[in-house]
Amino acid sequence: MSxxxxxxxxxxxTCNGQQTTGNGQLTTDNKPLAKNMSRIIPIIRKEFIxxxxxxxxxxxxxxxxxxxxxxxxxxxxxxxxxIDLAMIDHSLSPASRELVRAFQGSRFFTVTYFxxxxxxxxxxxxxxxxxxALIIPQDFARIIGGPAPASVQILIDAGDSNTxxxxxxxxxxxLQTYNAGRGVVAPFEVRATIQYNPTLKSAYYFVPGLVALIxxxxxxxxxxxxxxxxxxxxxxxxxxxxxxRPFEIITGKVxxxxxxxxxxxxxxxxxxxxxxxxPIIGNxxxxxxxxxxxxxxxxxxxxxxxxxxxxxxxxxxxxLMGTLLPTVMLSGFIFPIASMPKILQFVTxxxxxxxxxxxxxxxxxxxxxxxxxxxxLGMLVLMGIFFLMISAKRFKMTLEV
Amino acid sequence: MDNYAVQxxxxxxxxxxxxxxxxxxxxxxxxxxxxxxxxNGAGKTTAIRxxxxxxxxxxxxxxVAGFDIYNENEKIxxxxxxxxxxxxxxxxxxxxxxxxxxxxxYGLKRQALLKKRAALxxxxxxxxxxxxxxxxxxxxxxxxxxLSCALLHDPAIVFLDEPTGGVDPEARRNFWDLIxxxxxxxxxxxxxxxxxxxxxxxxxxxxxxQGEIIALGSPVELKKQYVKASMxxxxxxxxxx
Numbered sequence: 233m234s235x236x237x238x239x240x241x242x243x244x245x246t247c248n249g250q251q252t253t254g255n256g257q258l259t260t261d262n263k264p265l266a267k268n269m270s271r272i273i274p275i276i277r278k279e280f281i282x283x284x285x286x287x288x289x290x291x292x293x294x295x296x297x298x299x300x301x302x303x304x305x306x307x308x309x310x311x312x313x314x315i316d317l318a319m320i321d322h323s324l325s326p327a328s329r330e331l332v333r334a335f336q337g338s339r340f341f342t343v344t345y346f347x348x349x350x351x352x353x354x355x356x357x358x359x360x361x362x363x364x365a366l367i368i369p370q371d372f373a374r375i376i377g378g379p380a381p382a383s384v385q386i387l388i389d390a391g392d393s394n395t396x397x398x399x400x401x402x403x404x405x406x407l408q409t410y411n412a413g414r415g416v417v418a419p420f421e422v423r424a425t426i427q428y429n430p431t432l433k434s435a436y437y438f439v440p441g442l443v444a445l446i447x448x449x450x451x452x453x454x455x456x457x458x459x460x461x462x463x464x465x466x467x468x469x470x471x472x473x474x475x476x477r478p479f480e481i482i483t484g485k486v487x488x489x490x491x492x493x494x495x496x497x498x499x500x501x502x503x504x505x506x507x508x509x510x511p512i513i514g515n516x517x518x519x520x521x522x523x524x525x526x527x528x529x530x531x532x533x534x535x536x537x538x539x540x541x542x543x544x545x546x547x548x549x550x551x552l553m554g555t556l557l558p559t560v561m562l563s564g565f566i567f568p569i570a571s572m573p574k575i576l577q578f579v580t581x582x583x584x585x586x587x588x589x590x591x592x593x594x595x596x597x598x599x600x601x602x603x604x605x606x607x608x609l610g611m612l613v614l615m616g617i618f619f620l621m622i623s624a625k626r627f628k629m630t631l632e633v
Numbered sequence: 634m635d636n637y638a639v640q641x642x643x644x645x646x647x648x649x650x651x652x653x654x655x656x657x658x659x660x661x662x663x664x665x666x667x668x669x670x671x672x673n674g675a676g677k678t679t680a681i682r683x684x685x686x687x688x689x690x691x692x693x694x695x696x697v698a699g700f701d702i703y704n705e706n707e708k709i710x711x712x713x714x715x716x717x718x719x720x721x722x723x724x725x726x727x728x729x730x731x732x733x734x735x736x737x738x739y740g741l742k743r744q745a746l747l748k749k750r751a752a753l754x755x756x757x758x759x760x761x762x763x764x765x766x767x768x769x770x771x772x773x774x775x776x777x778x779x780l781s782c783a784l785l786h787d788p789a790i791v792f793l794d795e796p797t798g799g800v801d802p803e804a805r806r807n808f809w810d811l812i813x814x815x816x817x818x819x820x821x822x823x824x825x826x827x828x829x830x831x832x833x834x835x836x837x838x839x840x841x842x843q844g845e846i847i848a849l850g851s852p853v854e855l856k857k858q859y860v861k862a863s864m865x866x867x868x869x870x871x872x873x874x
Binding site: 233267271273274275277278281285286465467469470471472473474475476532563 | 651685686687707710712713715717721722723724725726730731733734735736737738739740766783792
């Protein structure tokens, strides 16, 4: 019985806690902006509590960038070293031994002599004991002493065609060095000078893409998820019957992720600069401007997804399909746009990261200024406005369903 | 000039080719407990959502707290409280944080809100559980907390959409005691339910069937009209016709 009494007093309290006449007059300031802020701030505060208590969100925000940095920085190495090279030397002459030494001296290859005969090479490849085999013919020493060029046979396991291509290049380099050592002058020499990333470090290459990926993920994925979650639990409805306006909800939802996306962006840049020693040649402010515009596009895209998705699962799928995959695949992050089929090249024009990457890469590595980058920056502005217009329109409509 | 809390004229909502609500005509008095009955899918929730400004009507007109439901949503929202069957609380927030949030979106002043929060937690018996998340509370507590959150701004009209769904009979009974107290405060209660025993507690009820109101009156009147002993029988009689 005491339980009942306690419950009865609940409403008494609820109704009398505020000494008004019951027609809902509230005590907020009359200034519109102050009113907006007083309603936006609780939403922001609440969102931060959600983030703090949700393990998955915390992982996405803090662990993912670090994991990705390490993965791209160390595991994905564009250089190949210590390739197992099986050496079949039928010549067994000073000239052939010199050639073998040339390969042994290269950091690319680990040379082992193999005497199983040519027919067994395939087995080597099958067992992955070797990636490449070099066969020096019996008459090598005789021919190389004469006027005609001598040949050696190189067999490469092209199961991975990119690697095979690289191996061929490496082998050519070694052979050229060998020729040069013997005083053979090639008719001409190709000497490539690599600009902006002279040591071809992959960190230079992946950091801009990683900034794009993380900003996109946090802005679009998490924003759309958080709105979809409130739809699922029915709390969005509960907020919508309050005097809060849609734009106040959106602002309150977006601001926390804007902060976090920027914090992550800066974290990545710091690690890139001081851990992987990627230079930032150009103006840091220009990168940050690029980040701001890009985050704007990503957030409005996330809102668009949230207006289409009723559940978190749908939002997650939509965000993955709509942002992460295109950002990785179709932005020029990993695969050069120029080498894509024409139809995919056309699709890349719709991927925001396509315009963001040249900004980050250009400013960090080449010292580009705004005069070089007005086009991609302008495209980001246009895309942001475009998505925002659609999603604002759609957001209103979905409130009614 | 009328003093109706809720008034509609031929209010309708159509989804594609489906009429969820047809020609709804209602006049709910201030301070009345108005029961909105019907089976699931009869159009109760659609109607209540139109009145709360969550859904734009397709036809007809309506006024809530004297304001037009098409143009004066903002004013209506200041004056209504809404609680759904889902008890729309944030389960990962503590009860205190839920109260603080809902008070915040209704624009309550900080000092008043904190005072009210402390008093509410005390009254709900949740003061000691201030640090536990709402998720772990029993359903009855959640229900009362949700109601408290919906009433923080002291609304004149309270919309309750199946507020007792899933709650045990004793808690339901207690909840209706709360509803009576609110009515005594002068609040108008607009409550949907499909429990017919709850219908008996209302001042007046309307019975909705396939988007239309097929009966309207006090429980006593309706029972007399259809010569039935309970609202349950009245309802079955009407719906099975």
